[in-house]
Amino acid sequence: MAEADGATERDQASGSCATCGKGLAKYRCPRCTTRSCSLECVKAHKQQSGCSGKRDRTAFLGRAQLDERSLLSDLRFLEEVQLADEVAKRAAPARPAMLLPRGLQTLLQQAKRRGVELHLLPMGMAARKTNTTRYNPKQGIMEWRLEWKFQSAPNFKPVNAR
Numbered sequence: 436m437a438e439a440d441g442a443t444e445r446d447q448a449s450g451s452c453a454t455c456g457k458g459l460a461k462y463r464c465p466r467c468t469t470r471s472c473s474l475e476c477v478k479a480h481k482q483q484s485g486c487s488g489k490r491d492r493t494a495f496l497g498r499a500q501l502d503e504r505s506l507l508s509d510l511r512f513l514e515e516v517q518l519a520d521e522v523a524k525r526a527a528p529a530r531p532a533m534l535l536p537r538g539l540q541t542l543l544q545q546a547k548r549r550g551v552e553l554h555l556l557p558m559g560m561a562a563r564k565t566n567t568t569r570y571n572p573k574q575g576i577m578e579w580r581l582e583w584k585f586q587s588a589p590n591f592k593p594v595n596a597r
Contacts, residue, residue, distance in 0.1 A: 454480050465490035538569065545570045545577055 450470070452458045458472030466486050471477045481488050492512045496505055535543070539555065546553035556563040567580045585591055 452476050464488055542570045
């Protein structure tokens with residue numbers, strides 16, 4: 436095993452491919468810095484070593500290793516975290532169901548009872564104002580309003596039929 440490790444270190448120091456040992460290494464794995472000469476060798480390296488090929492963005496870097504590239508990478512990472520946080524906040528319910536009118540509370544409860552995940556648009560949106568979906572307690576059924584939009588006929592206006 437020591438010989439294989441020594442050969443790999445020697446190959447990497449000489450600039451040859453650590454996977455096949457034949458070609459001149461053009462690529463370096465961002466995760467483990469293994470040098471490769473081609474896409475086939477990169478894929479073989481990932482398969483043999485189980486390496487993901489992705490740099491560990493949370494790994495510690497000493498002062499000597501900090502450069503403009505690593506700082507930009509850190510900045511992008513922080514921006515992605517911030518974006519994920521904002522998306523999660525937007526996906527959360529805007530307000531508790533108790534603040535909704537009684538009819539909408541009933542609609543949500545009946546949908547949930549039927550295994551339907553119902554999302555309501557925020558107040559003031561045009562689509563919410565025109566929506567007539569409701570629960571009919573006398574008949575025990577949900578009455579849905581569907582709106583079809585055809586890409587091939589964007590100006591098509593359906594006739595309200597009952």
